[in-house]
Amino acid sequence: MSKKIEVIEVGPRDGFQSVKADCSLIPMEEKLKVIDELIASGVQHMEFTSFVSPKAIPQLADAAEVTKTVLDRYPQADLFALVPNLRGAQNAYALGLRKVCYVVSLSKSHNKANINRTHEQSLQAYQEIRRELPDLNVIVDLATTFGCPFEGKYEDPDQVVAFLKDYMDAGMNTCCLCDTIGIADPAQVRRVISALQKAYPSLELMVHFHDTRGLGMVNTLTAIDMGVTKVQSALGGLGGCPFAPGASGNLSTEDLVWMLNEMGYDTGITFSKILAAAKHQVAEISGQYSGHHICIQQETPCKK
Numbered sequence: 465m466s467k468k469i470e471v472i473e474v475g476p477r478d479g480f481q482s483v484k485a486d487c488s489l490i491p492m493e494e495k496l497k498v499i500d501e502l503i504a505s506g507v508q509h510m511e512f513t514s515f516v517s518p519k520a521i522p523q524l525a526d527a528a529e530v531t532k533t534v535l536d537r538y539p540q541a542d543l544f545a546l547v548p549n550l551r552g553a554q555n556a557y558a559l560g561l562r563k564v565c566y567v568v569s570l571s572k573s574h575n576k577a578n579i580n581r582t583h584e585q586s587l588q589a590y591q592e593i594r595r596e597l598p599d600l601n602v603i604v605d606l607a608t609t610f611g612c613p614f615e616g617k618y619e620d621p622d623q624v625v626a627f628l629k630d631y632m633d634a635g636m637n638t639c640c641l642c643d644t645i646g647i648a649d650p651a652q653v654r655r656v657i658s659a660l661q662k663a664y665p666s667l668e669l670m671v672h673f674h675d676t677r678g679l680g681m682v683n684t685l686t687a688i689d690m691g692v693t694k695v696q697s698a699l700g701g702l703g704g705c706p707f708a709p710g711a712s713g714n715l716s717t718e719d720l721v722w723m724l725n726e727m728g729y730d731t732g733i734t735f736s737k738i739l740a741a742a743k744h745q746v747a748e749i750s751g752q753y754s755g756h757h758i759c760i761q762q763e764t765p766c767k768k
Contacts, residue, residue, distance in 0.1 A: 466730040469688065472670065472696040473502055473717055475745070476512040477524070477546055479702030482713075483749065485522035490749055492526045492533075498745055499534055502699065505737035507717075509542040511565060511696075515552035531559045544603070548579055553593045557600055565603040565640065566590055570627055571612035574644070578607065583627075591634050603638045603670070604631055609656065611647035619652075621659035628664070638668040640696065643683065646676025650686040657690040672696040673715050674703075680715030681723060688729075695720070700742045702749075718742045 476499055480490055499512060512534055518525035527545065534543055544563035547553040556564050568586040569575035575583060593602060609624060611617035618624070628639060641656065653671075660667060671687040671694075673680040684695050701716035718741075721733045 466728050468693065469724055469729045469731055470509050470694045471507065471717060471721060471724070471731050471733060472509040472511065472694060473507045473699060474511045474672070474696050474714065475699035475702055475717065476502075476510065476530075477514050478511070478714060479698045479700070479745075480523050480749075481514065481521045482703050483523055489525075490523055492529060494748055495526075495530060496533060498699065498741065498749070500537075501737070501741035501744060503538055503541060505741055506731070506733035507738070508732060509694075511544055511546060514546035514548075515555050515564075516546070516548050528555065528559060531556070531561060535560050544601075546605070547593070549589050550592045550596060553597055553600060553602075557597055562599065563601040563603070565605045566593065567605045567607055568631075569607040569612070569644075570618065570624060571608040571615050573614040574608045574612050577614075587630050587634070590631065590636075594635050601638075602636075603640055604628075604636050605640045605642055605672070607642045608644045609641040609648075610643045610652055611645060613645050617647050617652075621652075621656040624656055625659050625663045628660070628667075632664055632667065636667070638670065640670035640672050641687075642672040643674055643680075646674035646680065648673065648683050649679060650682050653683050653686045654690060657687060657692065661691070668694070670694040670696060675701060675713060675715050681719065684715060684720065685723070699738070700745045702745065716742070 476495060480495060483490060502510065513527040513530050514521060514524045515527050516524060531545065544565060545556050545561055547556055547564045547566055553564055567579065569578055572583060575581055575586060657669060660669060669692050671684060671692055673683045687695065697717040697720045698714035699717045701713040703714040718739045721731055721738050722735050724731050725735055
Protein backbone atom coordinates (compact mmCIF):
# COMPACT_ATOMS: atom_id res chain seq x y z
CA MET A 465 0.00 0.00 0.00
CA SER A 466 1.39 3.41 -0.96
CA LYS A 467 2.04 5.99 1.71
CA LYS A 468 -0.70 8.59 2.14
CA ILE A 469 0.35 12.24 1.90
CA GLU A 470 -2.16 14.97 2.66
CA VAL A 471 -1.63 17.83 0.22
CA ILE A 472 -3.16 20.88 1.86
CA GLU A 473 -4.19 23.54 -0.64
CA VAL A 474 -3.72 27.12 0.61
CA GLY A 475 -4.19 29.06 -2.63
CA PRO A 476 -7.70 30.33 -1.87
CA ARG A 477 -6.25 32.03 1.22
CA ASP A 478 -2.52 32.55 0.85
CA GLY A 479 -2.69 32.94 -2.91
CA PHE A 480 -5.71 35.20 -3.20
CA GLN A 481 -4.55 37.50 -0.40
CA SER A 482 -1.40 38.26 -2.41
CA VAL A 483 -3.41 39.76 -5.28
CA LYS A 484 -3.28 43.50 -4.75
CA ALA A 485 -6.69 45.03 -4.25
CA ASP A 486 -5.68 48.17 -6.16
CA CYS A 487 -5.74 46.03 -9.30
CA SER A 488 -9.20 44.58 -8.74
CA LEU A 489 -11.08 42.57 -6.14
CA ILE A 490 -11.54 38.93 -7.09
CA PRO A 491 -15.29 38.22 -7.34
CA MET A 492 -16.55 35.61 -4.91
CA GLU A 493 -17.92 33.61 -7.83
CA GLU A 494 -14.41 33.26 -9.25
CA LYS A 495 -13.03 32.15 -5.88
CA LEU A 496 -15.76 29.55 -5.55
CA LYS A 497 -15.12 28.29 -9.08
CA VAL A 498 -11.46 27.66 -8.22
CA ILE A 499 -12.44 25.91 -4.98
CA ASP A 500 -14.96 23.78 -6.89
CA GLU A 501 -12.24 22.75 -9.36
CA LEU A 502 -9.84 21.95 -6.52
CA ILE A 503 -12.38 19.69 -4.83
CA ALA A 504 -13.21 18.05 -8.15
CA SER A 505 -9.52 17.23 -8.66
CA GLY A 506 -9.44 15.32 -5.38
CA VAL A 507 -8.23 18.00 -2.96
CA GLN A 508 -9.79 17.29 0.43
CA HIS A 509 -7.70 19.52 2.68
CA MET A 510 -7.88 23.27 2.18
CA GLU A 511 -7.21 26.58 3.90
CA PHE A 512 -9.72 28.63 1.96
CA THR A 513 -9.96 32.09 3.58
CA SER A 514 -8.95 34.26 6.52
CA PHE A 515 -10.96 36.09 9.15
CA VAL A 516 -8.79 39.20 9.24
CA SER A 517 -9.61 42.87 8.97
CA PRO A 518 -10.80 43.80 5.46
CA LYS A 519 -8.61 46.87 5.75
CA ALA A 520 -5.55 44.65 6.14
CA ILE A 521 -6.48 42.07 3.47
CA PRO A 522 -9.23 43.48 1.22
CA GLN A 523 -9.25 40.41 -1.04
CA LEU A 524 -10.62 38.28 1.81
CA ALA A 525 -13.37 40.63 2.98
CA ASP A 526 -15.94 38.04 1.81
CA ALA A 527 -14.72 35.40 4.28
CA ALA A 528 -18.11 34.88 5.92
CA GLU A 529 -19.97 34.44 2.63
CA VAL A 530 -17.33 32.12 1.20
CA THR A 531 -17.36 30.05 4.41
CA LYS A 532 -21.12 29.60 4.37
CA THR A 533 -21.03 28.43 0.77
CA VAL A 534 -18.14 25.97 0.97
CA LEU A 535 -19.34 24.39 4.20
CA ASP A 536 -22.73 23.83 2.62
CA ARG A 537 -21.28 22.43 -0.61
CA TYR A 538 -18.55 20.28 0.89
CA PRO A 539 -19.51 19.12 4.40
CA GLN A 540 -17.13 16.16 4.29
CA ALA A 541 -14.03 18.11 3.22
CA ASP A 542 -11.30 19.17 5.65
CA LEU A 543 -11.75 22.95 5.41
CA PHE A 544 -10.20 25.58 7.66
CA ALA A 545 -9.42 29.28 7.82
CA LEU A 546 -6.74 31.53 9.25
CA VAL A 547 -7.64 33.59 12.31
CA PRO A 548 -5.50 36.34 13.89
CA ASN A 549 -7.26 36.63 17.25
CA LEU A 550 -10.19 35.53 19.41
CA ARG A 551 -12.68 37.63 17.47
CA GLY A 552 -11.67 35.99 14.21
CA ALA A 553 -11.88 32.56 15.83
CA GLN A 554 -15.33 33.33 17.22
CA ASN A 555 -16.56 34.50 13.82
CA ALA A 556 -15.25 31.32 12.17
CA TYR A 557 -16.74 29.15 14.90
CA ALA A 558 -20.16 30.84 14.65
CA LEU A 559 -20.26 29.97 10.94
CA GLY A 560 -19.60 26.29 11.67
CA LEU A 561 -15.84 25.95 11.29
CA ARG A 562 -14.22 23.69 13.88
CA LYS A 563 -10.68 24.00 12.59
CA VAL A 564 -8.56 27.12 12.16
CA CYS A 565 -4.92 28.11 12.00
CA TYR A 566 -3.36 30.80 14.16
CA VAL A 567 -0.21 32.61 13.02
CA VAL A 568 2.77 33.64 15.11
CA SER A 569 6.26 34.42 13.85
CA LEU A 570 9.45 33.06 15.31
CA SER A 571 10.91 36.43 14.35
CA LYS A 572 10.04 39.26 16.73
CA SER A 573 10.31 41.87 13.98
CA HIS A 574 8.20 39.93 11.49
CA ASN A 575 5.60 39.21 14.16
CA LYS A 576 5.28 42.95 14.70
CA ALA A 577 5.13 43.70 10.96
CA ASN A 578 2.74 40.85 10.16
CA ILE A 579 0.24 40.98 13.03
CA ASN A 580 1.38 44.00 15.05
CA ARG A 581 2.02 42.05 18.24
CA THR A 582 4.85 41.19 20.55
CA HIS A 583 5.58 37.52 21.17
CA GLU A 584 3.98 37.83 24.61
CA GLN A 585 0.80 39.28 23.12
CA SER A 586 0.62 36.52 20.51
CA LEU A 587 0.90 33.83 23.17
CA GLN A 588 -1.79 35.50 25.26
CA ALA A 589 -4.12 35.66 22.25
CA TYR A 590 -3.55 31.95 21.53
CA GLN A 591 -4.23 31.04 25.15
CA GLU A 592 -7.41 33.12 25.01
CA ILE A 593 -8.68 31.25 21.94
CA ARG A 594 -7.95 27.88 23.55
CA ARG A 595 -9.68 28.92 26.75
CA GLU A 596 -12.80 30.42 25.14
CA LEU A 597 -13.24 27.80 22.38
CA PRO A 598 -11.91 24.56 23.86
CA ASP A 599 -13.36 22.30 21.15
CA LEU A 600 -11.85 24.31 18.31
CA ASN A 601 -8.91 22.60 16.58
CA VAL A 602 -6.22 25.29 16.37
CA ILE A 603 -3.16 24.70 14.19
CA VAL A 604 -0.24 26.96 15.05
CA ASP A 605 1.37 28.35 11.90
CA LEU A 606 4.93 29.24 12.88
CA ALA A 607 5.96 31.87 10.35
CA THR A 608 9.64 32.55 9.62
CA THR A 609 10.59 29.17 11.12
CA PHE A 610 13.78 29.03 9.09
CA GLY A 611 14.61 32.69 8.64
CA CYS A 612 13.33 36.24 8.61
CA PRO A 613 13.52 39.07 6.04
CA PHE A 614 14.68 41.40 8.80
CA GLU A 615 16.79 39.10 10.99
CA GLY A 616 18.34 36.63 8.52
CA LYS A 617 18.55 32.85 8.54
CA TYR A 618 18.18 30.89 11.79
CA GLU A 619 20.86 28.25 12.26
CA ASP A 620 20.00 26.87 15.70
CA PRO A 621 17.00 24.46 15.72
CA ASP A 622 16.86 24.73 19.51
CA GLN A 623 15.55 28.26 18.99
CA VAL A 624 12.40 26.76 17.45
CA VAL A 625 12.13 24.13 20.20
CA ALA A 626 12.39 26.75 22.96
CA PHE A 627 9.92 29.11 21.32
CA LEU A 628 7.22 26.45 20.96
CA LYS A 629 7.39 25.25 24.56
CA ASP A 630 4.86 27.82 25.78
CA TYR A 631 2.50 26.77 23.00
CA MET A 632 2.91 23.11 23.90
CA ASP A 633 2.13 24.00 27.51
CA ALA A 634 -0.97 25.85 26.28
CA GLY A 635 -2.27 22.73 24.51
CA MET A 636 -0.89 22.94 20.97
CA ASN A 637 -1.10 19.59 19.16
CA THR A 638 -0.35 20.61 15.55
CA CYS A 639 2.25 23.04 14.23
CA CYS A 640 2.90 24.06 10.65
CA LEU A 641 6.52 25.04 10.02
CA CYS A 642 6.39 27.92 7.52
CA ASP A 643 9.31 29.06 5.40
CA THR A 644 7.88 32.53 4.89
CA ILE A 645 10.64 33.88 2.62
CA GLY A 646 11.88 30.64 1.06
CA ILE A 647 15.22 30.69 2.83
CA ALA A 648 15.32 27.09 4.10
CA ASP A 649 17.56 24.36 2.75
CA PRO A 650 17.11 20.57 3.10
CA ALA A 651 19.81 20.17 5.78
CA GLN A 652 18.23 22.90 7.90
CA VAL A 653 14.78 21.36 7.43
CA ARG A 654 16.12 18.03 8.62
CA ARG A 655 17.74 19.60 11.71
CA VAL A 656 14.62 21.52 12.74
CA ILE A 657 12.21 18.62 12.29
CA SER A 658 14.55 16.20 14.06
CA ALA A 659 14.90 18.55 17.03
CA LEU A 660 11.14 19.01 17.31
CA GLN A 661 10.42 15.29 16.99
CA LYS A 662 12.87 14.61 19.78
CA ALA A 663 11.61 17.39 22.07
CA TYR A 664 7.87 16.98 21.39
CA PRO A 665 7.13 13.46 20.08
CA SER A 666 3.37 14.01 20.39
CA LEU A 667 3.39 17.15 18.24
CA GLU A 668 2.02 16.71 14.73
CA LEU A 669 4.02 18.66 12.16
CA MET A 670 3.00 20.22 8.86
CA VAL A 671 5.24 22.14 6.47
CA HIS A 672 4.69 25.14 4.22
CA PHE A 673 7.53 26.10 1.87
CA HIS A 674 7.92 29.01 -0.49
CA ASP A 675 9.82 28.58 -3.73
CA THR A 676 11.90 31.76 -3.65
CA ARG A 677 15.16 29.91 -4.35
CA GLY A 678 13.67 26.90 -6.13
CA LEU A 679 13.94 24.67 -3.07
CA GLY A 680 10.27 24.32 -2.15
CA MET A 681 9.98 20.84 -3.65
CA VAL A 682 13.17 19.38 -2.17
CA ASN A 683 12.46 20.92 1.23
CA THR A 684 8.99 19.37 1.19
CA LEU A 685 10.38 15.99 0.15
CA THR A 686 12.95 16.22 2.95
CA ALA A 687 10.13 16.78 5.45
CA ILE A 688 8.27 13.77 4.04
CA ASP A 689 11.42 11.67 4.42
CA MET A 690 11.45 12.78 8.07
CA GLY A 691 7.94 11.41 8.56
CA VAL A 692 5.80 14.49 7.89
CA THR A 693 2.62 13.50 6.03
CA LYS A 694 0.84 16.87 5.78
CA VAL A 695 2.29 19.36 3.32
CA GLN A 696 0.96 22.70 2.12
CA SER A 697 1.10 24.22 -1.36
CA ALA A 698 -0.80 26.72 -3.51
CA LEU A 699 -2.41 26.30 -6.89
CA GLY A 700 -0.21 27.88 -9.56
CA GLY A 701 2.40 28.80 -6.96
CA LEU A 702 0.44 31.98 -6.22
CA GLY A 703 1.15 33.68 -2.93
CA GLY A 704 3.79 35.26 -0.76
CA CYS A 705 3.62 37.10 2.53
CA PRO A 706 2.63 40.78 2.01
CA PHE A 707 4.66 41.70 5.10
CA ALA A 708 7.86 39.92 4.08
CA PRO A 709 9.84 41.93 1.51
CA GLY A 710 11.16 39.72 -1.27
CA ALA A 711 8.95 36.72 -0.49
CA SER A 712 7.91 35.09 -3.75
CA GLY A 713 5.21 32.54 -4.36
CA ASN A 714 4.41 29.27 -2.68
CA LEU A 715 5.35 25.83 -3.91
CA SER A 716 2.84 25.04 -6.66
CA THR A 717 0.30 22.33 -5.93
CA GLU A 718 0.30 20.93 -9.45
CA ASP A 719 4.09 20.45 -9.40
CA LEU A 720 3.96 18.85 -5.97
CA VAL A 721 1.12 16.51 -6.93
CA TRP A 722 2.92 15.42 -10.10
CA MET A 723 6.09 14.58 -8.17
CA LEU A 724 4.35 12.72 -5.36
CA ASN A 725 2.06 10.78 -7.69
CA GLU A 726 5.01 9.79 -9.89
CA MET A 727 6.92 8.62 -6.80
CA GLY A 728 4.05 6.36 -5.81
CA TYR A 729 2.65 8.36 -2.92
CA ASP A 730 -1.12 8.43 -2.47
CA THR A 731 -2.31 12.04 -2.69
CA GLY A 732 -5.85 11.27 -3.84
CA ILE A 733 -5.49 14.08 -6.40
CA THR A 734 -5.75 13.63 -10.17
CA PHE A 735 -2.90 15.51 -11.83
CA SER A 736 -4.72 16.39 -15.07
CA LYS A 737 -7.57 17.94 -13.09
CA ILE A 738 -5.35 19.93 -10.71
CA LEU A 739 -3.40 21.18 -13.73
CA ALA A 740 -6.63 22.32 -15.40
CA ALA A 741 -7.58 24.18 -12.22
CA ALA A 742 -4.18 25.87 -12.17
CA LYS A 743 -4.54 26.96 -15.79
CA HIS A 744 -7.91 28.48 -14.96
CA GLN A 745 -6.35 30.40 -12.11
CA VAL A 746 -3.71 31.82 -14.45
CA ALA A 747 -6.28 32.88 -17.04
CA GLU A 748 -8.97 34.25 -14.79
CA ILE A 749 -7.28 35.41 -11.61
CA SER A 750 -3.56 35.97 -12.02
CA GLY A 751 -4.02 37.66 -15.37
CA GLN A 752 -7.31 39.52 -14.99
CA TYR A 753 -7.16 40.59 -11.35
CA SER A 754 -3.52 40.78 -10.31
CA GLY A 755 -2.00 42.06 -13.51
CA HIS A 756 0.86 39.53 -13.41
CA HIS A 757 1.50 36.12 -14.88
CA ILE A 758 2.56 32.88 -13.24
CA CYS A 759 4.04 29.89 -14.99
CA ILE A 760 2.15 26.60 -15.19
CA GLN A 761 3.78 23.38 -16.31
CA GLN A 762 2.44 21.38 -19.23
CA GLU A 763 0.71 18.06 -18.64
CA THR A 764 3.36 16.28 -20.72
CA PRO A 765 6.91 17.52 -20.04
CA CYS A 766 8.87 18.64 -23.10
CA LYS A 767 11.36 16.17 -24.57
CA LYS A 768 14.90 17.46 -25.00
